[in-house]
Amino acid sequence: MKSLLSILNNTRIRSIGYQVITLSLVVLFFAFIINNASSNLVEQGIASGFDFLNSTTGFDIASSLIHYDSSSTYLRLFNAALLNTLLVSFISIIFATIIGFSVGIIRLSNHPIASRIAAAYVETLRNIPLLLQVFFWYFAVLQPLPSPRASIDFFNLVFLNNRGLHLPSPELSGHVGLFFSVVIISALLLLYWYKQSKKYRISKGRNRNKSWWYWRVIPLLAVSLAIYNAANIGVNWSLPELTGFNFEGGGVITPEFFALFIALSTYTGAYIAENVRSGIQSIDKGQVEAARAIGLSPFNIMRFIIIPNAMRVIIPPLTNQYLTLTKNSSLAAAIAYPDIVLVFAGTALNQTGQAVEILLMVMLVYLFISLVIALLMNIYNKHFLLIER
Amino acid sequence: MTTPFNNNSRYKKSRYQQWYEALFGSKINSVLTIASLYFLYVTIPPMLNWAIFEANWLGSNASDCNSSGACWVYISVWWQQLLFGQYPSEELWRLVLCSGLFIILLTALILHKRLRAPLPKRLLLISTLLYPFIAFALMYGGFFGLAIVETRFWGGLFLTLVIAVVGITTSFPLGLLLALGRQSTLKIVRLFCIGFIELWRGVPLITVLFMASVMFPLFMPQGVNVDSLLRVLVGVSLFAAAYMAEIIRGGLQAIPKGQYEAAKATGLSYWQAMFMIILPQAITLVIPGIVSAFISLIKETTLVYIIGMFDFLGIVQFTASNSEWIRYTKEGYIFVGLVFWVICYSLSRYSRTLEQKPSNQH
Known part of the structure; x- marks a missing residue:
């Protein structure tokens, strides 16, 4: 009896015991739900597995970046919907960052009116549910706009109505791929030379000769121009035109996209503004005073002292905001923007009934996006941390 | 002799000068x-015109809104649905009583230390533990001869608050266990907790709600039907628990190592050390974090509309399906937004005052 007690009191044995109990509980739980799920699926006559991805969907979606129609497969649908999610998240992230940094900086300015407007903006948007803001933009602002026939037009080029914002869109002809690859390569080369000259300046204490630059930039320009001519790029603007009840030609930003985009970028912008504010406030006053003392201009103080210092504090919460924004883009489901939740977890799920597989795929997508953004931001964060001396 | 340098301290700007400098001191x-x-x-004058001066305040239906301003008649017509959903009118006193009790309990909990004769702690503890049962009995009925009101009639602000409050309270013990598990030396426990937390934090709430509404029934044995509100509550609690776990972990990490070591040195067991030494300190530290988690949860509960429940915001969407009122959803959004704003803003101010309180814990 005594030996049994001593075994039970042995910390190692107890820790193994706890782990075995946890593991078996988890296994039992999964066995229970999987067992139930499989018998329920058989009962309801729902197929399982991922075969449905290769069958045709039979329904169309409102907008897509890649070619998609009702004869496409579910896999195609998944890709189209995923791209829509990424599109609205990406564009909203850019605008939310711009809004956040401007509002955050204005809020810290010593200007009595502007800083209060910025504060009011932050406090209003942060304390109202995002879904309400999405609804407000969609149902109360964009839906009551006039019909296509009575559109609000700007210079007869851009038309705003309840079907969306119609814009002229460029159609490029010629060797577009060649042209764009040249643009990208030149940009990379310029960046590389800039870094080299900076390295030179730091090690030698003086700038490169101007001729060093001339010998590089002028040939590059010449080659690029030659390739541009050879690529025979032509731009043909397609203009929106009213035909019948709707516009044809040009590009269109749908009201669903627009509402989601405005709501996401203004709402997240308010949060980013708070991060920016606390980041800037975290900088020691002495840093700014020292910078002023050595005669840096206000712009250079911002550029070389405040921003690099503040970024270190700002980036981790900023990453979080980007992640939250991407997850919040799932509110698309409420206003029928064809994102992955609406068309895949919604329509496709109703069509096939394969709830487990579909929700698993959708959740994995979000987990994957979260991981990628976290990874990218960690790399960036390291870059800023390395500057620390 | 006066130079700008040695006179600086005596030189005081007039208020006019201060304002001038702030407004036009530099180009920017x-x-x-x-x-x-x-x-x-x-922005301001048209907004005031719309919301106040040209608004319609009196009336009983949409045709009473004939001026160009806001139609506040909307609120007076729909207030009952907005607050309580389809809850039967003759049973409303139960919800009023429930919220009254809630307010009394909350005030007692917050202010009892400031009373001249402090309330006995046991009384507070018992009433806190009893409240959920009383509240459930009052809301759902079926006890003491109260008629049963099924959850599909629940709605409006009432439903929003039920989901948020139940979510945050049940997520607390769960999150506590997960936070402890994540710091545990037991590998399997730790891995499980990390996996659980990261899984829920990585996905949007809407997918969790979809899971609760379509996947959850598949996981139950045949013939078992779980109430849809209960399913949502389970989903929301698990979701909130993952966030709660991270908040509590922050508190646990903020406790100096010496506290852990001292607790161990005095011979306390793991659970004793946690509950008597570490957690009381850690939890006080993270109360502001919990309040902000509660704020986000209140805002996020609006998502239940997407899976077909009529919460506070959902009722506005519901009124939009009524052709008479479809033009006035803007008023509904503004009213709902205002109420949310008041709740969330006051909570965030409260958590800010908690943060600013000097902590003389260590």
């Missing part, structure tokens, strides 16, 4: 002044 400030004044001029 002048631009900001003009831009912000213009912004206020463009």
Whole structure:
């Protein structure tokens, strides 16, 4: 009896015991739900597995970046919907960052009116549910706009109505791929030379000769121009035109996209503004005073002292905001923007009934996006941390 | 002799000068002044006109809204649905009683230390533990001869608050266990907790709600039907628990190592050390974090509309399906937004005052 007690009191044995109990509980739980799920699926006559991805969907979606129609497969649908999610998240992230940094900086300015407007903006948007803001933009602002026939037009080029914002869109002809690859390569080369000259300046204490630059930039320009001519790029603007009840030609930003985009970028912008504010406030006053003392201009103080210092504090919460924004883009489901939740977890799920597989795929997508953004931001964060001396 | 240097301390700017400098002291400030004044001029007067001066305040149906301003008649017509959903009118006293009790309990909990004769702690503890049962009995009925009101009749602000409050309270013990598990030396426990937390934090709430509404029934044995509100509550609690776990972990990490070591040195067991030494300190540290988690949860509960429940915001969407009122959803959004704003803003102010309180814990 005594030996049994001593075994039970042995910390190692107890820790193994706890782990075995946890593991078996988890296994039992999964066995229970999987067992139930499989018998329920058989009962309801729902197929399982991922075969449905290769069958045709039979329904169309409102907008897509890649070619998609009702004869496409579910896999195609998944890709189209995923791209829509990424599109609205990406564009909203850019605008939310711009809004956040401007509002955050204005809020810290010593200007009595502007800083209060910025504060009011932050406090209003942060304390109202995002879904309400999405609804407000969609149902109360964009839906009551006039019909296509009575559109609000700007210079007869851009038309705003309840079907969306119609814009002229460029159609490029010629060797577009060649042209764009040249643009990208030149940009990379310029960046590389800039870094080299900076390295030179730091090690030698003086700038490169101007001729060093001339010998590089002028040939590059010449080659690029030659390739541009050879690529025979032509731009043909397609203009929106009213035909019948709707516009044809040009590009269109749908009201669903627009509402989601405005709501996401203004709402997240308010949060980013708070991060920016606390980041800037975290900088020691002495840093700014020292910078002023050595005669840096206000712009250079911002550029070389405040921003690099503040970024270190700002980036981790900023990453979080980007992640939250991407997850919040799932509110698309409420206003029928064809994102992955609406068309895949919604329509496709109703069509096939394969709830487990579909929700698993959708959740994995979000987990994957979260991981990628976290990874990218960690790399960036390291870059800023390395500057620390 | 006066130089700008040695006279600086005695030189005091008049209020006029201070204002002038703030508004037009530099080029940037002048631009900001003009831009912000213009912004206020463009936004404030039309807004006031719409919301107050040209608004329709009295009436009983949409045809009473004939001026160009807001139609506040909307609120007076729909207030009952907005607050309580389809809850039967003759049973409303139960919800009023419930919220009254809740307010009394909350006030007692917050203010009992300031009373001249402090309330006995046991009384507070018992009433806190009893409250959920009383509240459930009052809301759902079936006890003491109260008629049963099924959860599909629950709605409005009432439903929003039920989901948020139940979510945050049940997520607390769960999150506590997960946070402890994540710090545990037991590998399997730790891995499980990390996996659980990261899984829920990585996905949007809407997918969790979809899971609760379509996947959850598949996981139950045949013939078992779980109430849809209960399913949502389970989903929301698990979701909130993952966030709660991270908040509590922050508190646990903020406790100096010496506290852990001292607790161990005095011979306390793991659970004793946790509950008597570490957690009381850690939890006080993270109360502001918990309040902000509660704020986000209140805002996020609006998502239940997407899976077909009529919460506070959902009722506005519901009224939009009524052709008479479809033009006035803007008023509904503004009213709902205002109520959310008041709740969330006051909570966030409260958590800010908690943060600013000097902590003399260590």
